[in-house]
Structures are given as structure tokens and as C-alpha cells.
Amino acid sequence: MRILIIGGTRFVGRHITEAALAAGHDVSLLHRGRTGPDLFPEAEHILADRDSGLSVLGGREWDATIDVSAYLPAQVEALAGAVSTGQYVFVSTTAVYATPKEPGFTEDSPLAELPDPAGPVPDVVTGQTYGPLKVLCERAATGAFGPGTLVVRPTYVIGPHDYTGRFTYWVNRIARGGEVLAPGDPDDPIQVIDGRDMASWIVAMTEKAEGGTFHAVSPPPPFTFGDMLRAIAAEVAPPGTTLTWVDADFLLARGENGRSLPLWGEGDAWTAANTADPSAAHAAGLAPRPFARSVREIRASEAGFSVETTITPEREAELLAAWHAR
Numbered sequence: 001m002r003i004l005i006i007g008g009t010r011f012v013g014r015h016i017t018e019a020a021l022a023a024g025h026d027v028s029l030l031h032r033g034r035t036g037p038d039l040f041p042e043a044e045h046i047l048a049d050r051d052s053g054l055s056v057l058g059g060r061e062w063d064a065t066i067d068v069s070a071y072l073p074a075q076v077e078a079l080a081g082a083v084s085t086g087q088y089v090f091v092s093t094t095a096v097y098a099t100p101k102e103p104g105f106t107e108d109s110p111l112a113e114l115p116d117p118a119g120p121v122p123d124v125v126t127g128q129t130y131g132p133l134k135v136l137c138e139r140a141a142t143g144a145f146g147p148g149t150l151v152v153r154p155t156y157v158i159g160p161h162d163y164t165g166r167f168t169y170w171v172n173r174i175a176r177g178g179e180v181l182a183p184g185d186p187d188d189p190i191q192v193i194d195g196r197d198m199a200s201w202i203v204a205m206t207e208k209a210e211g212g213t214f215h216a217v218s219p220p221p222p223f224t225f226g227d228m229l230r231a232i233a234a235e236v237a238p239p240g241t242t243l244t245w246v247d248a249d250f251l252l253a254r255g256e257n258g259r260s261l262p263l264w265g266e267g268d269a270w271t272a273a274n275t276a277d278p279s280a281a282h283a284a285g286l287a288p289r290p291f292a293r294s295v296r297e298i299r300a301s302e303a304g305f306s307v308e309t310t311i312t313p314e315r316e317a318e319l320l321a322a323w324h325a326r
Helices: 012-022 073-082 130-145 166-176 195-207 225-236 248-253 269-275 279-283 291-302 313-325
Strands: 002-006 026-031 044-047 061-067 084-091 150-154 156-158 179-183 192-194 212-216 242-246
Touching (some): 002 012, 061 195, 073 130, 084 130, 130 150, 150 195, 156 166, 166 225, 166 291, 179 313, 225 291, 248 313
Parallel strands (some): 026 044, 084 150, 150 212
């Protein structure tokens, strides 16, 4: 197949590119050339900014297009006007749902809407507009490319090359051992999906031109933040490692958030989005690797990786001392 990937060199797109090439497909990558310029010499690299015009796609045809980088409906509409393609795949998010949600909610659950659906569509992605804008992207996709569009709704994606460092933080932090600050309520729900498993499944679905909307999440609920940290500890923690759960209000009052302590939902109702039912995707062939295997492989490939937004060891020790002294 001739597959065009919008993006394709950074994390989710990178794994999809690897899976498509491994399956023997003829791959073209549309990207800005800012990430991984030396990656995938066997693929065609089309350098362009999707927001500055897509004339480079004119006169070309692909059997399928996989879009991992659309956040605004105008981006989907512009792509639809520029590309000649068969199957269209849109990577969305479980943030598209309205809250509250029941654990085990399915793909037909109510979706989030902008505060003023009749007003102008925002052109800036924020925490408040992210989900509703992705909803509009999904609608633009099915409107432009038809009912055969494949919409994939992942929760937190994990795996090698994760530039956000969210899950990787916890693997590397727990591997250091000692007293680990665990934020909020250990019973808060969480779901993840290994990007490599999602990528190979997306490519397989594309090969079959399968349409529809699917949750790419793992494991099925219930699975909690406490379960996640304990499972990580079982794989990488040295002897004597402990988890100390620190109250959400205590952390928020001291300026901490879901960036400094990654994947923490800050007690927000949005954490209910981490209780999606993955049975439809599983029935369609999604087969996530065991969680413990992801932990081991991430530790082996990403040991020492960190991002600036996560708390430092010194800040963690300071917060733990204040928590114990309260």
C-alpha cells in the first residue's frame, strides 16, 4: 500500500511509521523536518507545514492517509481539500467525552462540546478546548472522508521516544528507589496504551480499510493510579522502595500539577476518561502487550530520560518533609 502519514517522526507517528515500513508498505511522511530528519531513509519525506498550505500534495494519490497531528477541524478540512486518498485514519483522544462518565463507557457515549457551539471555533488548543476541538476534528474527518473513516481514541500513550516523559518519569523515578511521592488518591483511574501496539494495530486496520471509532486503551477498567505505580515498582524498584500518597489539596496548594507529577489528574473529573471500555478495539485485533513488559522495555531504552517540567529530587524531598510534618 501507498500510505501517507501526516507527522510520522515524533513518538506516536514514529511508531506508526515503523510499523508501516515493517509491514512492507510504501510510506510517505509529511512533516516540518524539525524532528528526526535522519529517521526512515527508506520513506519519502515531504517537508511542509500543514498550516502553511499543502500544495505539495497536489497531483499525488495514496491508498491511505494516517493523521496523527490534527488538533483543529480546519486542519482536517484543509487536508481533505489537498489530498487524494482512499482510507483516512484520524488519531483522536478519549478526552472527547463529556463528563461525568460511567466506568466502562463505550464509543457512543456523549461527547464534549464547546461552551458556545454556535460561536466561532477557537484556533488555540487549551485544556478546556482540547477535547471539544478533537470532537470537531472527528466530525470534519467523517464529513470529508466518509463513513469508512477510522477514528482511534487513545488515552495516555506510553513507550520509547515519548517526548512528554509522562509515564517514563514514573518508571525512572521508582527505579531510583527510596521514598516516592505518589500524588492524590491511589484509587484514581488510569489507562495507558503502548504506542507500538497501537501503531501495529492501526496499520493492520488500514490494510483492511476498516472504519469506525475505537478506544485504544489498556487495561480494561478498573485499573488505578495505585495499581500502576505498584506494577511499575514490581518490575524496577530496588529493595526498600516505598510509595507515600500525598493529598491532592496539599500538592495543589504548593503549586504542583499534572506536569510536575505526570499523569496525575489533580482530582479533576476528567480522570473518569480513564475508564474506557476497550472491548471493541480488542475484538478488532488490538492486543496490548503485558503492562510489565512495557515497563521493562521503557526502562531499558529510556533510563535517565527526563523533562524539565517534572519535579526535581530536591523538590520531591521538600514536599515529602512538609507532608510528614503537617
